[in-house]
Each structure stands twice: as structure tokens, then as C-alpha cells.
Amino acid sequence: MHSWYHIRIERCATEGGWKRFNEMVEADKRFTPRHIALLSQSFHVSPEAMCRQLERIELLPSGTFESLKERGFNRDFVRGLIGDPAPRAPRIPLSPRLAQLASSAHRRGLLTEGQLASMLLLDRVEVREILDIFDGGAIDEIQIPVS
Amino acid sequence: MRSKFPSVSLADATLALSGGAMINLLASGMAEVLLANLRCPVIMAGNALAEVDQRCQRDNRLTAGLERLKASELLSECELSKHAKSIWRDLVGDGLADGIDDGDAATIALALTHANDTVSVLDEPKSARVLAQRWPDRVRVDTVTVLAQSATRGQIELATFRQGCIGALEAARMRVPDEAKEWMMSIVGAEYAARIK
Numbered sequence: 001m002h003s004w005y006h007i008r009i010e011r012c013a014t015e016g017g018w019k020r021f022n023e024m025v026e027a028d029k030r031f032t033p034r035h036i037a038l039l040s041q042s043f044h045v046s047p048e049a050m051c052r053q054l055e056r057i058e059l060l061p062s063g064t065f066e067s068l069k070e071r072g073f074n075r076d077f078v079r080g081l082i083g084d085p086a087p088r089a090p091r092i093p094l095s096p097r098l099a100q101l102a103s104s105a106h107r108r109g110l111l112t113e114g115q116l117a118s119m120l121l122l123d124r125v126e127v128r129e130i131l132d133i134f135d136g137g138a139i140d141e142i143q144i145p146v147s
Numbered sequence: 148m149r150s151k152f153p154s155v156s157l158a159d160a161t162l163a164l165s166g167g168a169m170i171n172l173l174a175s176g177m178a179e180v181l182l183a184n185l186r187c188p189v190i191m192a193g194n195a196l197a198e199v200d201q202r203c204q205r206d207n208r209l210t211a212g213l214e215r216l217k218a219s220e221l222l223s224e225c226e227l228s229k230h231a232k233s234i235w236r237d238l239v240g241d242g243l244a245d246g247i248d249d250g251d252a253a254t255i256a257l258a259l260t261h262a263n264d265t266v267s268v269l270d271e272p273k274s275a276r277v278l279a280q281r282w283p284d285r286v287r288v289d290t291v292t293v294l295a296q297s298a299t300r301g302q303i304e305l306a307t308f309r310q311g312c313i314g315a316l317e318a319a320r321m322r323v324p325d326e327a328k329e330w331m332m333s334i335v336g337a338e339y340a341a342r343i344k
Contacts (some may be wrong), residue, residue, distance in 0.1 A: 112273045113167060114198065114248025123166050125204045128320035 017043065021059055021146075028104040031060075031144045033068055034134070037078040038097050047078045064144055094120065094130065102127070103134035154331045155288050161188045161265040162293070163258035164222075166198030166250040168268040171290040173199070173209040173216075173313035176241040176320035177303070182221045184213060184301035185293070190225045190261060192253035194235075206318065231260040238277065247274045259285065268293055270322050291327040292316070309334055 003011035020042065026036050051065040065073075094102070102120065105111040108128075111119075116127045150284050162185075168193065172178040182189055191199075202261075203210045216222040222251035227235060229254075238252035245256075258267040259282060269275055270289045280285050293299060294315075300308050317323040323331045332340040 059303075081260060109276065110243060111275045112248045112251060112271045114250050114271070115246075117198075118248060121206055124148055124170060125202055125206070132320055 003042075017053070018057070018059070025146055027101060029108065031146045033073050033078075033144070034074075034100065036052065036068075038100055040078070041096060046075060047073070048075075057147060062147055068144075096134075099130045099134050103131050106131055107135050148162045151327050153288075153292045155286060155292055157185065157187055157266060157293065157296050158289065158298070159187075159264065159325075161190060161262055163254050163261065163265050163267050164189055164191050164195065164330045165254040165269045165271070165274070166191075166195040166202075167270050168290045168328045169195070169213075170202050170209065171270070171315045171319045171321040173212045173280075174206075174317075174321070175315045176208075176212065177307075177311045178212050179215050179219065179221065180301075181294070181299050181301065181311070184303070185296060189213070190257060190265070191222060192227060192257045193224060195250040195254035195311070196224055198250045211222065225257055225261070227256055227324040228260055234259055241277075241283070243282075245277050247271075247277055255282075259324070264344070289324060290321055291323055291329075291331065292296070295327065295330050298322075307332070309336070313339065 014064060019038075024039070025031050028035070036047055036051050036054070036116065039054075040047040043050060045053075047067055048069075051068065054060040055064055098120075099133065102111075102116050106113065106116060113127045113131070114126050116122070116130075117124050117139050122130075153327060169178075170182060175181065192212060199209070199213060203213055211248045217224075227335075234256040235249075235252045238247050238255060239249055250270055252266055253268055255274065255278050267278060267287045268287070269287055275289075278285060288289070288333060294312065303311075312331065316323070316335070316341055
């Protein structure tokens with residue numbers, strides 16, 4: 001008998017999982033460990049389970065998780081990637097995915113800080129905080145090839 | 148060969164400050180002294196100042212500095228002329244690819260219509276790109292270029308100036324462009340620089 005957790009893991013490989021994966025790649029024009037973290041959060045599974053499912057359905061190259069693990073990608077690391085904004089800035093109620101989209105739009109030169117501030121009802125420094133958290137550091141340098 | 152930073156001299160220029168740039172300077176805790184040292188007339192559009200006021204509501208450490216600047220002759224709030232307003236409308240309504248926010252658009256419109264030597268101080272890459280594409284002969288600098296002018300520091304001791312720069316980096320999350328990173332490191336020190344991005 002499958003547990004709820006196994007059912008959730010299986011859902012990652014359904015059409016919904018494919019769709020969300022494709023949306024992310026299309027929106028951000030790249031795929032990084034941060035995206036695995038975001039996907040795992042939305043499917044309520046561990047980053048490892050998410051990554052291995054994406055490998056299994058051949059959206060990511062086989063061995064991706066092992067490679068990331070060697071570089072320190074684990075549950076605690078993921079918490080640092082998408083779990084910090086709220087405690088540090090209680091006025092920033094964005095979901096990690098929305099913050100990621102905002103950051104991506106700024107990185108690609110589609111929106112200015114001021115435009116994001118206006119859309120998200122934040123001020124410029126709060127937007128900069130989101131941009132610093134979601135678009136910076138060594139983790140975003142790791143680009144995972146997607147199929 | 149690495150180019151010398153800052154590559155732009157602001158002597159005799161008038162500065163049209165964006166809201167983002169003013170927030171950076173206020174976060175240094177020494178905006179008044181820095182702008183007085185620089186001796187450049189500083190102007191701001193109402194829309195850009197509104198962004199600063201908005202930030203002051205969240206971070207009241209900036210309020211006193213802004214009030215002092217407003218009360219002094221160092222900063223003038225300028226109303227956009229009819230011509231400036233038409234540029235502003237054009238910039239904010241230019242769709243996703245080239246449209247920019249109210250404050251930066253007002254800063255550009257003000258700089259363009261104020262005088263030929265008026266320099267926009269904008270840190271935002273998209274706003275800088277739009278300005279460079281549409282008005283390639285107009286000068287634009289970022290906040291770090293203003294800080295790096297030798298006149299700006301004047302007689303301020305390095306330790307005090309360092310604290311000011313760290314204030315801008317931490318409280319305002321001021322951006323440091325790649326070409327300015329070495330200069331910034333020379334001010335804040337390699338140890339501090341290594342802790343930040």
C-alpha cells in the first residue's frame with residue numbers, strides 16, 4: 001500500500017509535474033537547484049525525491065541529484081534557499097515562487113525595482129532584499145541542463 | 148586592461164537623483180555631508196522623492212537625514228515641466244520591454260529637460276538601458292560613482308567613510324556594479340567584502 005508521501009512523489013511525475021517544470025524553465029530561461037527546491041515545496045516532497053523523479057521521467061539528466069549532493073545540496077541547504085525571507089523581513093509575505101518570478105523578471109531586464117515595488121506593494125529596499133535572496137550566490141551559478 | 152573607476156567626473160554637473168540613489172545615500176547616514184562635499188546642485192522629481200518618503204515610513208533612521216536635506220539648499224524638489232511630463236508619460240507607458248517605473252521615469256524626464264549637463268543618478272539596469280538607448284548622449288551614473296568622486300569623501304576620515312558605505316550596503320542593499328567592486332573593496336576592506344556578495 002502506498003503512503004500519502006509516496007502518492008505525492010508519484011504526482012511529481014504526472015502531467016501536473018511536467019507542466020510546472022516547463023513553466024519554470026520557460027519563465028526563468030534556466031534551471032538551477034533553487035527550482036528543484038521550489039518544485040519540491042509545491043509538491044510537498046523532499047528535494048531529493050523531487051530531483052530523482054525528474055531524473056526518472058528524463059526531464060533532468062541521470063545522476064543530477066548525486067552531483068548536487070556532492071556540492072552540498074541537502075534539506076538544510078534548501079531551507080536556506082527558499083525559507084529565509086519571511087523571518088528576516090516580516091513585511092514580505094511573498095510565496096517563494098512569486099519571489100522567484102519577480103527576481104527572474106528583474107534579472108532578465110523585464111521589470112525595474114520600482115515596477116516590482118509597485119506590483120508587490122513593497123518599497124525598493126524590500127524588493128532589493130528579495131532580489132538578493134532569490135538571485136544571487138553560488139547556487140544560481142549552477143545551471144542544470146534540462147531535457 | 149582594467150579601466151579606472153570612477154570613469155566619470157561629476158565636477159560642475161547637476162545631479163538628478165533617483166529615489167533608489169537617494170535611499171542609498173541616506174542609508175549611509177552622511178548624505179548631507181557627502182552632497183555638501185560634492186558641491187553639485189542636486190535635484191529630484193516629486194515621484195522619486197515619494198519613493199524615499201515611502202522607505203522612510205518603514206525605516207525611520209532615514210527620516211532625519213531626508214528632513215535635513217529638504218531643509219537645506221543642497222536638495223531641490225523640482226516639478227516636471229509640460230515637456231518633462233510628456234517624456235515621463237512616454238517612459239512609463241512604453242510596455243513591458245521598455246516601460247520603466249514612475250520614479251525613474253520622472254528622474255530621467257527631469258534630467259533631460261533641466262539642463263544639458265544634468266546627470267541622472269540611477270542604479271537600475273533597465274532604466275539605465277532605456278536612457279542609453281533613447282538618449283545616448285546623456286550621462287548617467289550610479290550611486291557608487293557619486294560616492295567614489297574624490298570630492299565626495301573630502302576630508303572625511305576613511306573609517307567614517309567606510310561606515311557610511313557599509314550603511315548603504317546593508318540598510319539600503321546598494322548595488323555595486325562589477326567595475327566598482329575593486330574600489331568598494333578598497334573602502335570597506337576585503338574581509339567585509341568577502342562576507343557580502
